[in-house]
Amino acid sequence: MSVLVFAESQGGQFKKSAFEAVTYGYKTAQVLGTECIAICLGEAGNAADLGNYGASKVLSVADSALNTVDSQAYTSVIAQAAEKNGASVVVLMHSATGKGIVGGLSARLNAGSAPGVNQIPTNDGAFRVKKNVFSGKAIAEVELTSDVKVISVMGNSFQPEVVGSPATVETFAADVPAARITVKSVDKVQGSVPLPEAEIVVSAGRGMKGPENWGIIEELAELIGAATACSRPVADTDWRPHHEHVGQTGVAIRPNLYFAIGISGAIQHLAGVNSSKVIVVINKDPEAPFFKAADYGVCADLFDVVPRLIEAFKKRKANS
Amino acid sequence: MKLLVCVSKTPDTTAKISFNADNSEFNGAGVQYIMNPYDEWYALVRAMELKEATGGTVTLINVGPAENDTVIRKGLAIGADDAIRINCNPKSSLYVAKQIAEFAKDGGFDIVFCGKETIDYNGSEVGGMVAEYLGMPFISFASKLEMDGNGATITRDIDGGKETVGVATPFVVSAAKGLAEQRIPNMRGIMQARRKPIDVKEPVAFDDLSTVVSYDMPPAKAACKMLDPEDMDELVRLLHEEAKII
Ligand SMILES: Cc1cc2nc3c(=O)[nH]c(=O)nc-3n(C[C@H](O)[C@H](O)[C@H](O)COP(=O)(O)OP(=O)(O)OC[C@H]3O[C@@H](n4cnc5c(N)ncnc54)[C@H](O)[C@@H]3O)c2cc1C
Numbered sequence: 001m002s003v004l005v006f007a008e009s010q011g012g013q014f015k016k017s018a019f020e021a022v023t024y025g026y027k028t029a030q031v032l033g034t035e036c037i038a039i040c041l042g043e044a045g046n047a048a049d050l051g052n053y054g055a056s057k058v059l060s061v062a063d064s065a066l067n068t069v070d071s072q073a074y075t076s077v078i079a080q081a082a083e084k085n086g087a088s089v090v091v092l093m094h095s096a097t098g099k100g101i102v103g104g105l106s107a108r109l110n111a112g113s114a115p116g117v118n119q120i121p122t123n124d125g126a127f128r129v130k131k132n133v134f135s136g137k138a139i140a141e142v143e144l145t146s147d148v149k150v151i152s153v154m155g156n157s158f159q160p161e162v163v164g165s166p167a168t169v170e171t172f173a174a175d176v177p178a179a180r181i182t183v184k185s186v187d188k189v190q191g192s193v194p195l196p197e198a199e200i201v202v203s204a205g206r207g208m209k210g211p212e213n214w215g216i217i218e219e220l221a222e223l224i225g226a227a228t229a230c231s232r233p234v235a236d237t238d239w240r241p242h243h244e245h246v247g248q249t250g251v252a253i254r255p256n257l258y259f260a261i262g263i264s265g266a267i268q269h270l271a272g273v274n275s276s277k278v279i280v281v282i283n284k285d286p287e288a289p290f291f292k293a294a295d296y297g298v299c300a301d302l303f304d305v306v307p308r309l310i311e312a313f314k315k316r317k318a319n320s
Numbered sequence: 321m322k323l324l325v326c327v328s329k330t331p332d333t334t335a336k337i338s339f340n341a342d343n344s345e346f347n348g349a350g351v352q353y354i355m356n357p358y359d360e361w362y363a364l365v366r367a368m369e370l371k372e373a374t375g376g377t378v379t380l381i382n383v384g385p386a387e388n389d390t391v392i393r394k395g396l397a398i399g400a401d402d403a404i405r406i407n408c409n410p411k412s413s414l415y416v417a418k419q420i421a422e423f424a425k426d427g428g429f430d431i432v433f434c435g436k437e438t439i440d441y442n443g444s445e446v447g448g449m450v451a452e453y454l455g456m457p458f459i460s461f462a463s464k465l466e467m468d469g470n471g472a473t474i475t476r477d478i479d480g481g482k483e484t485v486g487v488a489t490p491f492v493v494s495a496a497k498g499l500a501e502q503r504i505p506n507m508r509g510i511m512q513a514r515r516k517p518i519d520v521k522e523p524v525a526f527d528d529l530s531t532v533v534s535y536d537m538p539p540a541k542a543a544c545k546m547l548d549p550e551d552m553d554e555l556v557r558l559l560h561e562e563a564k565i566i
């Protein structure tokens with residue numbers, strides 16, 4: 001028996017989420033009294049490091065065909081590793097890559113699945129794990145009854161924890177199926193941190209009045225190493241690029257800190273951001289619904305408050 | 321082209337969420353239901369556009385009970401030709417996918433569309449499951465889809481950006497924002513939808529491997545701490561010392 005964790009890499013490097021996934025896998029393995037094995041696909045530089053987070057060994061499938069994400073190929077290789085290593089649980093991240101695999105993998109392995117979980121499973125007579133549902137308005141406990149189970153973990157639910165030392169890396173000889181999808185081009189968002197992975201997000205809405213006013217938002221974000229985001233009408237009117245749109249119909253995020261500036265806090269917006277750990281709302285309307293979801297609130301004109309906040313962060317930086 | 325669009329029903333985001341007495345089931349009484357936006361706005365509309373451009377048929381499929389017919393009728397009003405409902409109360413995604421695949425396997429569909437995810441449970445898994453059961457390629461989170469020769473060129477959302485891929489039919493694709501523009505059904509569509517067939521079929525046997533066993537409300541959030549707008553040093557201090565974030 002084992003817990004198998006797919007550790008995602010990009011351009012040969014692990015992302016923080018890979019360490020989150022291994023941390024989750026390690027804790028799940030402890031619940032089940034078994035070991036945690038990691039698998040990395042394609043080029044992956046420092047695979048042994050996954051041992052630091054609790055992987056007892058790392059399987060590496062360094063086939064260049066796996067350098068681009070092909071859901072079918074990934075599904076097939078992970079399924080082969082799960083079978084060879086007697087995995088009872090397969091852990092993925094609930095990232096774009098993970099979401100592309102989670103369904104196919106559970107069908108392939110005839111495994112019950114729990115996509116987008118945010119807690120470690122329990123195993124007292126039954127294997128159960130929790131996730132947020134109904135736009136964060138409720139928590140569902142899912143029971144998985146199959147021999148093999150597939151779980152995908154919400155990003156930023158678990159901080160990576162160093163519990164061990166570098167692991168041995170073994171080459172895993174897998175049958176990589178011929179690609180049925182050809183990649184024509186890849187267009188990465190340049191520069192800043194990708195929104196779903198950002199730990200701090202500065203987000204602004206229609207209260208900004210127009211795209212020409214976004215300078216203060218970008219300045220604040222850059223100062224504190226945050227990604228920028230926006231409400232849907234802002235993206236729909238092309239004030240900001242579509243990939244910044246958060247909410248029910250945009251990206252769902254759960255950063256450690258979310259600044260909502262000039263955003264009313266409609267339920268469809270909250271649906272994508274209310275799992276953030278700390279929410280700061282800046283809005284001139286004391287009745288704005290967002291204050292109900294906030295930890296800290298500033299009720300005033302954002303064009304006064306944001307520059308002041310920038311100064312305050314600069315002062316703090318200079319003094320630390 | 322023969323196109324199949326998987327449509328699901330979800331509570332509207334604004335719906336009040338409650339459960340039965342022992343918290344084992346969602347209480348649907350008085351809840352406003354809608355067609356899952358990704359299915360309606362993007363998957364179905366793009367399928368309609370392809371049909372309008374090249375001819376063919378658009379079939380809807382829903383796995384669910386008779387109440388779902390209202391959602392299916394809306395899809396027919398938007399322009400789908402016909403619909404299938406697999407008559408059951410599904411409890412798991414694999415079960416749903418199995419039913420869809422059973423129907424689709426001999427249907428000769430060129431493209432099976434589904435939504436990126438349902439907005440109630442956010443699984444993002446049914447499309448991949450259907451593809452696996454049908455042995456077809458799966459392209460997740462498509463924001464653009466153009467037909468060319470005997471396949472399609474699809475732009476999809478990936479971690480940190482977008483990727484454009486080519487794939488031959490048949491395939492399964494999940495629809496994300498951008499794939500099409502929402503269409504509001506007109507009166508003529510609504511009238512015609514009344515006469516379009518919804519074929520009700522019984523499900524094939526399949527054991528659920530995952531089920532929701534209980535629901536819970538999230539812990540109540542502490543009241544928002546309101547700060548003096550003149551004193552942003554205080555906010556920065558609190559984020560640092562109290563929230564321990566910055
Ligand atoms: C099916 C559906 C799905 C949707 N999905 C999404 C989604 O995914 N994401 C999303 O964001 N929305 C979504 N919406 C839209 C959502 O309902 C709201 O309309 C939208 O979030 C409002 O955007 P906003 O807060 O930027 O604008 P507004 O609602 O116009 O709010 C602007 C806010 O700025 C404040 N303000 C104005 N001027 C200032 C100032 N000078 N200083 C400080 N504060 C100021 C105002 O008090 C107000 O609260 C969806 C709607 C539907 C029906």
Ligand SMILES: Nc1ncnc2c1ncn2[C@@H]1O[C@H](COP(=O)(O)O)[C@@H](O)[C@H]1O
Binds near residue numbers: 356
């Ligand atoms: N009961 C259902 N009947 C038909 N299609 C469904 C059903 N449930 C989910 N789907 C389809 O699968 C997509 C993804 O759903 P999910 O994996 O549950 O997030 C939806 O957007 C629909 O297109």
